[in-house]
Amino acid sequence: MYKKKCKICDKEFETNYRRKSCCSEKCAEINKREITRQWNKLHAADYRRAKRKGMSVICRICGEPIYRDINKRSTATMHDECVFRQCAEVLTKGKRLTTAQIQRLYARGYTQKEFVEEYMNGE
Numbered sequence: 001m002y003k004k005k006c007k008i009c010d011k012e013f014e015t016n017y018r019r020k021s022c023c024s025e026k027c028a029e030i031n032k033r034e035i036t037r038q039w040n041k042l043h044a045a046d047y048r049r050a051k052r053k054g055m056s057v058i059c060r061i062c063g064e065p066i067y068r069d070i071n072k073r074s075t076a077t078m079h080d081e082c083v084f085r086q087c088a089e090v091l092t093k094g095k096r097l098t099t100a101q102i103q104r105l106y107a108r109g110y111t112q113k114e115f116v117e118e119y120m121n122g123e
């Protein structure tokens with residue numbers, strides 16, 4: 001169990017999900033919009049520059065550009081969300097993840113078991 005403070009409304013809450021940063025779906029929605037807005041602002045110039053140099057990174061799953069977190073120096077070639085969505089789809093169909101997909105989850109801090117618990121069992 002993790003004790004957290006909601007990023008949006010400052011309310012304290014408890015969760016089993018270590019990546020959760022909001023107390024409710026409503027706050028999570030606001031947070032998501034805020035992150036997107038900040039990303040666009042922060043990385044728009046960055047992305048244009050990279051594109052000019054021919055260094056743009058396009059997600060191998062959805063084909064949209066990846067705005068990299070410059071602080072993390074990520075080498076990801078797929079959006080985290082795309083990876084999660086793809087893995088969730090496979091599991092929903094009752095199929096097994098490929099080794100590559102399991103490795104992608106690993107690279108994002110999840111074992112397959114944790115991923116199933118967090119993404120497949122709902123909240």
Ligand SMILES: [Zn+2]
Pocket residue numbers: 006007008009010011022023024027
């Ligand atoms: Zn909240």
Ligand SMILES: [Zn+2]
Pocket residue numbers: 059060061062063064078079082
């Ligand atoms: Zn993507």
